[in-house]
Amino acid sequence: MSIIEVKKLTKNFKDFRAVKGITFSVEEGEIFGFLGPNGAGKSTTINILSTLITASGGSAKINGFDVAMETDEVRKSIGLVFQDPSLDDRLTAWENLIFHARLYGLSKKEYLPRVKAVLELVDLTAKKDSLVKSFSGGMKRRLEIARGLTHYPRVLFLDEPTLGLDPQTRFNIWNYILKLRQENKMTIFMTTHYMQEAEYCDRIAIIDKGKIIVIDSPANLKKQFGKETIEDVFLKLTGRKIREEEASTKEQFRNQLMAHRRR
């Protein structure tokens, strides 16, 4: 049994179809890369798999549990780092982690060592009592990753975990990710726009306009399409045109406004 099984998954927003019947599976312990241009439907897929929104069609199972029916079991099985920030910046790093641990049903005896360990992992121990408000973008990102790990999920979803980070921090975060896979057999499902990072993945899926174009290991893809890098494969498969978002312009405007206000 695969740890993630997705069958003919679709998602409509009103009359716009963001995900158009995708099928794939991810094996336990894999690092699975989900690559695609802006608006391809990556975050939408993650939102369905993490029970935040419901699919319009098809089915998905995580750790053997149906994402639409067995939401509680699915939620216990997964950890998430969202594309957009989701920390409480009026709380300290420590408080953010404790809040998380308690909601996931960990007892104090269980969570104290774990919270300390994940803080250590992302090098934030010295900052644990500072308000998140005072953190840099990279520190926030690292804290979000630490939080997603606190309850030892079977599957960790990382939606552009390295977005806007400097090369040093990106390198570090990749170190954590590789360590996690090695030590805990954790499955990692991630999206990224940095094509060099795709090389770390065991397999990648390239998705465009809501459809999966190919799924294979980076080496096989390069061989199959006769390219030197994943970036070249990506551009060959998805073209060089900037995506004209098919969603209504009003929706786009609203999203921009929200993103702007968040800053």
Added chain:
Amino acid sequence: MQFIRAIVTIWEREVIRYGRDRARLISTFFQPIMFLVIFGSGLRNPLSAGGLGVDYLKFMYPGIIAMNVMGIAFFSSISTVWDREFGFLKEILVAPVPRSTIVIGKALGATTIASVQALVLLILAPFIKVSIDPLTVFHLFLFMLLLSFAISAMSLVIASIMKTMESFGVLMQLFIFPMFFLSGAFFPLNTAPHWMQLISRINPLTYGVDSMRQILLARQTDPAALAEITLQPIYLNVFSLAIFATIMIFISILAFRKKD
């Protein structure tokens, strides 16, 4: 057990955040005091000739406390919309906890904040020549808990409909201010026009104002005069508010369960 723990966790976050927000701590005192000073001093003399039966400041004081409870409870729960805008709501929504714990935890957080903060307004009592004793304070506090829980539950319903804070101003103008002014805090509803009485009956704040007035003024007002300005016995107010709160909690749990 995990049910209770999830509620406590969500409750605690609300309380911690409130404690850190100095500006909000101070500004929530400003409005009630302003109302008391401006309306109280302005209307006291003109109204003393009318048949109110009690001093206008004394009449208004319990209503102002109830309004304060409502204002803080409302504002604290509506912060759920900020949670949504700043992304933190997602963190709560993907957690393996029943949606009811989220709603109850948030409502209890706002209830705690509003009730404790409104208690501070009691230090004004001597200036208004209302004498209070511990038992009165205790009764008031119990009632503040009920009122703020009902209002918090209502605001959670609003927060689940309202996707962004943009409409907050409109909400205040069209919803919250009318609730303030049609609650009987500023004038007795018994003598108000019929239509106004009808509207005030669906306003939960009305029941809050009416009870707080009875609790605070019972021992220092002529019973006949007090009866003139009260609507119904306290137990009926408790009953009405409890029903209102239950319905609102139920609706917000349903709203939190709904996904796009």
